Amino acid sequence: MIPASFDYHRPASLADAVQLLSQLGEEARVVAGGHSLIPMMKLRMAVPEHLIDLRAIAELKGICMDDERISIGAMTTQTEIIGSAALAEACPILRETAEQIADPQIRNLGTIGGNVANGDPGNDMPALMQTLDAQFQVRGPGGERQIAARDFYEAAFFTALGEDEILVAIHIPKPAAGHGYAYEKQKRKIGDYATAAVAVTLSMDGGRCTAASIGLTNLADTPLYAEAAAAALVGTDLDAAALDAAAAAAEAVTEPVSDGRGPSRFRSKLAGVLLRRAVRSAQARAAQAHTA
Amino acid sequence: MSKTAIAMSVNGQKVEALAEPRMLLIHFLRETLDLTGPHIGCDTGHCGACTVDLDGQSVKSCMVFAVQAEGAEVTTIEGVTQPDGSLHAIQEAFREHHGLQCGYCTPGMITRAYRLLQENPNPSEAEIRYGISGNLCRCTGYQNIVKSIQAAAASLTSVSEAAE
Secondary structure, eight states, X not given: OOOOOOEEEOOSSHHHHHHHHHHHGGGEEEESSOTTHHHHHHTTSOOOSEEEEOTTOGGGOOEEEOSSEEEEETTOBHHHHHHOHHHHHHOTHHHHHHTTSSOHHHHHHOBHHHHHHSOOTXXXXXXXXXXXXXXEEEEETTEEEEEEHHHHEEETTEESOOTTOEEEEEEEEOOOTTOEEEEEEEESSTTSOEEEEEEEEXXXXXXXXXXXXXXXXXSSSSOEEOHHHHHTXXXXXXXXXXXXXXXXXXXXXXXXXXXXXXXXXXXXXXXXHHHHHHHHHHHHHHHHHHHO | OOOEEEEXXXXXXXXXXXXXXXXXXXXXXXXXXXXXXXXXXSSSSSSOTTEEEETTEEEETTSSBGGGGTTOEEEOHHHHSOTTSOOOHHHHHHHHTTOOSSOSSHHHHHHHHHHXXXXXXXXXXXXXXXXXXXXXXXXXXXXXXXXXXXXXXHHHHHHHHHHO
């Protein structure tokens, strides 16, 4: 499979990339790791005349954090996220999720920026970013702005990112110390998208859940921030009734398609099953963090 | 469409050739440089038969344009073999432990194992299986591939201990 012809650009700075993108207009696409765009180009479902490769732009790389927030450059690869001890300490669900994406070769090139900005409902990071209340820092010819992950996704492959804008970095409020977390994903095989996946973070105090956040992957044409499901947990001791209510609330917001991964009703039901597992796992980890 | 000059290092040798930007790295290696060790299996990034080393990381060369590897260091299965033509310890182990049947996945499998054992010289069985999860084999059921990589790890570790 041979893609259509294009001109290749490898700008060395973000300013150059933004300028190229606005100058070349809608026939241009930026490429990060390329593991969504290049397959689309091979199938000729994407036919850009200009490819702007972001790989040489050092300012889009790297992970840093202060007391309040974690910042991850858009071109940081999944392998780099898995390898970061600082991230694993401050926000371990990032590693747990990245480890379940595709395979080692893909994670070596695939970036967090590409994963969140492409708008593919099958990608895992978007729902996690909503769970963690991340902000996306984007830059266009008019300057920079921030878009909340919870406002970013409009429909499959449609996002709030302007055609002349580039995702620069992701900013995540540092989760509370001792929080529990889990990313539970069911997939048919390595390299397949989730049949369903659920991200959960929560905080416990004396056996009582004091805060919770839940995101759902590949269960609609956008990632889902399951606000009502999380609200059903807060203030409870995570008893069976609370889990039943949360699972029902999560299932209610799903609208999965029927495809090779299963019929729609099965996938909705699976959201509830995975939510129960994720909450139990997060609860156990929060308890561990308290005894540690 | 116009071709651009692409320069990179392949198996330790500087190479320079003309290619269209749309030429995939696997085609550049196989057709322009005549390195037919890396194979084209699925052509969709799943099977790993085209796995090569790009700047010290395993990648699928059907998912990278040759022009993106400008200035990079690439190692293919041809570069895993010793300069005198003798087999690398991983290749020996695959032969010894029947780590292949039809052989189609083998160059990608060994190139991946070559990098895996540098990242983690003493992997557990689970780490090997996770580490080669981007490489598909339709013959062996993976059992002997895992054994081969375990044997190669043991032999490479004993060599490096002897050297110390």
